[in-house]
Amino acid sequence: MPEPKQSPAPRGLDKLSDGWSHELKPLEPLDVRKTATCSDLLAAMSKTAFSGRSLGEAADILYEMATDEKCFVVGTFAGAMTIAKQGLMITEMIDQGMLNAVVSTGALMCHGLIEQSGHTHFRHDPRWSDEQLYAAGYCRVYDTLELERNLEDVGDLLLELLAELPADRPLGTYELNWRLGEHVRKTAAGRGILQSAAEKRVPVYVPAFTDSELGLDVFMHNLLADEEGHTPVRIDPLRDVGDYYDRIQKAERLGIFTIGGGVPRNWAQQVGPLGEVLERRTAGRLGKFIRFRYAIRICPEPVHWGGLSGCTYSEGVSWGKFVSEKEGGRHAEVYADATIAWPLLLRGVLERMGRV
Numbered sequence: 220m221p222e223p224k225q226s227p228a229p230r231g232l233d234k235l236s237d238g239w240s241h242e243l244k245p246l247e248p249l250d251v252r253k254t255a256t257c258s259d260l261l262a263a264m265s266k267t268a269f270s271g272r273s274l275g276e277a278a279d280i281l282y283e284m285a286t287d288e289k290c291f292v293v294g295t296f297a298g299a300m301t302i303a304k305q306g307l308m309i310t311e312m313i314d315q316g317m318l319n320a321v322v323s324t325g326a327l328m329c330h331g332l333i334e335q336s337g338h339t340h341f342r343h344d345p346r347w348s349d350e351q352l353y354a355a356g357y358c359r360v361y362d363t364l365e366l367e368r369n370l371e372d373v374g375d376l377l378l379e380l381l382a383e384l385p386a387d388r389p390l391g392t393y394e395l396n397w398r399l400g401e402h403v404r405k406t407a408a409g410r411g412i413l414q415s416a417a418e419k420r421v422p423v424y425v426p427a428f429t430d431s432e433l434g435l436d437v438f439m440h441n442l443l444a445d446e447e448g449h450t451p452v453r454i455d456p457l458r459d460v461g462d463y464y465d466r467i468q469k470a471e472r473l474g475i476f477t478i479g480g481g482v483p484r485n486w487a488q489q490v491g492p493l494g495e496v497l498e499r500r501t502a503g504r505l506g507k508f509i510r511f512r513y514a515i516r517i518c519p520e521p522v523h524w525g526g527l528s529g530c531t532y533s534e535g536v537s538w539g540k541f542v543s544e545k546e547g548g549r550h551a552e553v554y555a556d557a558t559i560a561w562p563l564l565l566r567g568v569l570e571r572m573g574r575v
Contacts, residue, residue: 245266246266246267246268247263247266247267249263249264249266249267249271250263256567256570257563257566257567257570258278258567258568258570258571260563260567261274261275261278261563261564261567262275262278263275265278265279270553270554270555270560273551273552273553273554273555274551274553274555274560274563274564276551277515277517277551277553277564278564278567278568278571280513280514280515280549280550280551281317281476281515281564281565281568282568282571282572283513283549284474284476284513284515284549285315285316285317285568285572286572287472287474287513289470289471289472290470290471290472290473290474290512290513291319291320291466291467291469291470291472291473291474292317292318292319292320292473292474292475292476292513293318293319293320293321293322293467293473293474293475293476293487294309294312294317294318294320294321294322294475294476294477294478295321295322295323295475295476295477295478295479295483295484295486295487296309296321296322296323296324296327296477296478296479296483297323297324297327297478297479297480297481297482297483297484298324298327298478298479298481298557299326299327299330299360299361299363300327300478300479300557301327301328301330301331301334301412302330302340302360302363302365303360303363303558304334304340305478305557305558305561305562306331306334306335306411306412307410307411308561308562308565309321309331309412310410310411310412310414310415311565311569312476312565313412313415313416313419313421314410314415314419315569315572315574316419317476318421318476319421319466320421320422320423320424320463320466320487321412321416321421321422321423321424322423322424322425322426322463322483322484322486322487323423323424323425323483324425324427324430324431324481324482324483325425325427325428325429325430325431325432325433325434326430326431326432328396328412328413328423328425328431328433329370329373329431329432329433330360330365331411331412331413332373332376332399332403332411332413332433333365333369333370333372333373334411335403335407335409335410335411335412335413335414336372336373336376336403336406336407337407337408337409338366338369338372338373339366339369340363340364340365340366340369341357341363341364341366342362342363342364343359343361343362343363343364352364356368358370370432373432373436374432374436374439376402376406377399377433377436377437377440378436378439378440380398380399380402381436381437381440381452382440384398384452386449386450386451386452386453388453389453389454389455389458390452390453390454390455390458391424391454391455391456391458391459391461391462392423392424392425392426392428392454392456392459393422393423393424393458393459393462394458395454396413396416396417396422396423396425397413397416397417397420397422397423398417399413399417400412400413400414400415400416400417400418400423401417404417404418422462422463422466424459424462424463424486425459426456426459426482426483426486427482428454428456430482434454437452437454440452460493463487463490464490464493464494467490467494467509468494468507468509472512472513473509473510473511473512473513474511474512474513474514474515475487475488475511475513475514475515476515477514477515477516477517477518478516478517478518478557478561479517479518479520479557480516480518480520484516488511488535488538488540489540490509491509491510491511491538491539491540491541492538492539492540493506493509494506494507494508494509495508495509495539508539510539510540510541510542510548511540511541511542511548512541512542512547512548512549513548513549513550514532514535514541514548514549514550514551515550515551515552515553516532516551516552516553517553517555517557517560517561517564518552518553518554518557519554519555519556520554521554531552532548532550532552533550536548
């Protein structure tokens with residue numbers, strides 16, 4: 220695109236530009252009657268403005284990322300996505316081969332495991348106070364209820380599994396999650412994140428594992444094991460780092476799909492600085508220059524609140540995490556509620572891929 224010309228002189232009518240001469244991209248009115256599919260709607264939205272345009276552009280990038288056979292795609296997920304009934308979105312992306320690794324909060328996996336093992340979440344009735352909810356054994360997550368009974372049942376399921384784990388070596392969270400997925404596949408019907416991850420051998424990393432009921436259940440198991448003279452289960456987070464780095468460094472191209480921010484997003488992205496630090500501090504024996512080419516994030520939070528964990532993708536370029544757009548990087552940042560934007564995005568891209 221030609222660079223804009225700067226002039227200190229006052230503008231006359233003959234100096235006013237028409238947009239076309241500078242090869243600016245024109246916008247088009249959104250006509251919903253001409254959009255027969257979600258894919259059509261997203262394409263039309265990409266020619267509008269604000270978050271609608273961002274979502275339309277995200278569809279183009281997700282399609283390119285998902286159909287790039289040499290791209291290793293990481294999905295990072297934070298927030299209450301499984302209790303908000305978005306768990307099958309992650310499941311579908313795993314089943315369709317759109318995700319090669321998952322990084323998640325422990326809570327998201329815990330609430331998902333509750334659903335996947337046959338339990339139910341309920342809508343919150345605002346006539347109930349939080350004190351009444353506590354007394355009845357209901358835990359509120361915004362407008363949804365988790366049952367303390369559900370957490371107890373999943374705790375029992377996990378303790379049953381932990382008793383069968385080998386105690387001769389530590390496990391990464393991805394190894395524990397694979398075993399959980401295999402266990403649920405045998406004992407419960409239906410689809411779920413951990414079942415699909417175990418079947419497809421997609422690793423599910425939980426960097427902040429102890430910040431969840433699952434981590435607390437492992438802690439309790441180890442307390443009881445110590446009382447009874449048994450060997451405790453050891454969870455080693457550095458095994459996750461090693462496994463993740465090994466997979467990442469083998470990929471020709473990298474992509475990241477993010478819902479929310481938090482620890483999952485930053486943990487996944489910091490593989491770039493890790494590769495660079497390893498290379499620099501070992502005189503090139505270890506490590507390599509690693510950056511994400513494709514990047515999509517759906518999160519309503521603005522940068523200045525600090526919860527994005529890596530902030531904008533342009534800022535991530537300065538950390539060596541992303542290929543800049545000038546170098547061919549493809550980035551989309553959608554400031555929207557994921558429960559609205561994500562289903563539309565995924566459905567539209569699956570339509571383009573001919574998989575619906």
